[in-house]
Amino acid sequence: MDSSPESCACEILDTVPLLMRIIRSKVRSQTTPELSVPQFRALAFLGRNEEAMLTDLAAFLGLTLPSASKLIDGLVAAGMATREPHRTDRRRVVLALTRQGRRKYEVAVKCAGDFLAKRLARLSKSERVSLYDSMKVLHELFSDTSLGDRPQ
Amino acid sequence: MDSSPESCACEILDTVPLLMRIIRSKVRSQTTPELSVPQFRALAFLGRNEEAMLTDLAAFLGLTLPSASKLIDGLVAAGMATREPHRTDRRRVVLALTRQGRRKYEVAVKCAGDFLAKRLARLSKSERVSLYDSMKVLHELFSDTSLGDRPQ
DNA sequence: TATTGTTATACTCTATAACTATA
DNA sequence: TATAGTTATAGAGTATAACAATA
Numbered sequence: 001m002d003s004s005p006e007s008c009a010c011e012i013l014d015t016v017p018l019l020m021r022i023i024r025s026k027v028r029s030q031t032t033p034e035l036s037v038p039q040f041r042a043l044a045f046l047g048r049n050e051e052a053m054l055t056d057l058a059a060f061l062g063l064t065l066p067s068a069s070k071l072i073d074g075l076v077a078a079g080m081a082t083r084e085p086h087r088t089d090r091r092r093v094v095l096a097l098t099r100q101g102r103r104k105y106e107v108a109v110k111c112a113g114d115f116l117a118k119r120l121a122r123l124s125k126s127e128r129v130s131l132y133d134s135m136k137v138l139h140e141l142f143s144d145t146s147l148g149d150r151p152q
Numbered sequence: 153m154d155s156s157p158e159s160c161a162c163e164i165l166d167t168v169p170l171l172m173r174i175i176r177s178k179v180r181s182q183t184t185p186e187l188s189v190p191q192f193r194a195l196a197f198l199g200r201n202e203e204a205m206l207t208d209l210a211a212f213l214g215l216t217l218p219s220a221s222k223l224i225d226g227l228v229a230a231g232m233a234t235r236e237p238h239r240t241d242r243r244r245v246v247l248a249l250t251r252q253g254r255r256k257y258e259v260a261v262k263c264a265g266d267f268l269a270k271r272l273a274r275l276s277k278s279e280r281v282s283l284y285d286s287m288k289v290l291h292e293l294f295s296d297t298s299l300g301d302r303p304q
Numbered sequence: 305t306a307t308t309g310t311t312a313t314a315c316t317c318t319a320t321a322a323c324t325a326t327a
Numbered sequence: 328t329a330t331a332g333t334t335a336t337a338g339a340g341t342a343t344a345a346c347a348a349t350a
Contacts, residue, residue: 135163
């Protein structure tokens, strides 16, 4: 069994896009047609970041400020997010999820998680231990990677 | 250390999107501004599928036929793909990569692979063995998943 | 009649440019 | 002068509808 860095990289390139397609499909089944993919990613970002401002969100999504602003228009109109002026710096807006927005996000993630867990139950205990460890290792190894991202 | 199916699913949901962002970023750095993401995915599909017809590609990309047709227009104009009439069934078109298109795809994948491999070299041998096995297991476990995909 | 694909048209998403307001 | 955000406008990308050609 080959386990060179190159072979591992190949396996990751084969497997990660497959898993991502599955996750995206399950998430979308719970959010479309209400939310676009970028809107859902915004929901996820706002769920993890308290008091985010528009510039933060735009950077995360790889969008320009005008595009992020319009995207938030949609989330606010859908009752998923709020846009408030900042208390001290009145140039900023403070973005947050509504209760409904948070719930929508949690339900979608749970749907994907349930599907994965059901499949993972087919594995042996030792396979799952190895898998769990490997995911932790990967997360640690790549969590500091900076993405030379769009927009140009 | 918890290794229930649910915990494993959580780790996958944390780690896979992170890895996917990294892979996408590296691939894009080699293909933009020439190719859009769907065009690159089309390149990958045509690289893996000989004699593909337009309907196959549209299904894989989750696009309608008109959208897939326009996307191929772009790849043909860029010299990355060819569109020929089928030999016996003259309703069909046969899609294929040009040498340049194949090369573009291989270079982009190699760039992402090199980045991953460089990082993976930091791991111990035993960590890589576990990782390699886990990727194989995941690939096997989810390779038959059908995606209830767009378009509507 | 069903299948494969294209053309015509409209809508959504995103970017650039220009602007307002605040620090 | 620099920063945070919005409005106006134009360009990609995608969908639906209507069509042509072939099986």
